[in-house]
Amino acid sequence: MAALEDIEIAVLIQEARQLLQASQVEFASKVGVSFQSVNRWENGRNRPIPLALKQVERLLHDMGEPGENLLTKYFRNQD
Secondary structure: OOOOOHHHHHHHHHHHHHHOOOOHHHHHHHHOOOHHHHHHHHOOOOOOOHHHHHHHHHHHHHOOHHHHHHHHHHHHOOO
16 A cells, blocks of 8 residues: 555545544544644654554544545545
């Protein structure tokens, strides 16, 4: 599976959080990480560990149709 670029991750995290209508603190709680981690991801200063990225993917999947576009855009087009 091809890795997402840092800028793609930053946009993915921000779009996923906005889709969930969650603050960075709320989103961090849903993913099981700290607020600082989410903030760093969105600002492109850090990358999520694979387990955290899998949690984001699971959140989008659990949303059903609203999360489908982001799943397709960021997760399904990978090799």
